[in-house]
Amino acid sequence: MKVILKEDIKSLGKKGEIVEVSDGYARNFILKKNKGVEANSSNLNDLKLKKANDDKIAQEQYEAAKELGKQIEAGQIQVSIKMGEGGKAFGSVSSKEIAEEVKKQLDLTIDKKKVQLKEAIKVPGTHVVPIKLHPKVTADLKVLVTEEA
Structure with a gap:
């Protein structure tokens, strides 16, 4: 049968x-x-x-996912972290903070679990963070980390 x-x-x-x-x-x-x-x-x-x-x-x-990836790659977010004596960072930038800043600055909603951050960002500068939107689509987000005044 x-x-x-x-x-x-x-x-x-x-x-x-x-x-x-x-x-x-x-x-x-x-x-x-x-x-x-x-x-x-x-x-x-x-x-x-x-x-x-x-x-x-x-x-x-x-x-x-492809359309959202194009919007993410076209944008850039800025995050500031507190810095101490000798350029030592207090804290770091995590995937949760990146997802929140994308929502605030680019008005796009992404899940923090999709942010493929190997380890938290602890140094100022421009960082490229991959975001996995779909099994076939990964977008690169530019994150500008600045020193908080």
């Missing part, structure tokens, strides 16, 4: 796949526990429409 899986089943297949299983396994496990549906023409058509819709949504998210 052919079934369409509604969720991942270990050693059988992933969600959305069409698999061939024995009739007993299908009736007593997959269909009974609602882990899949029988692969009839109606269900196959529903699966095809769902995949087309998922592809469309994924493409829209990719396009939106």
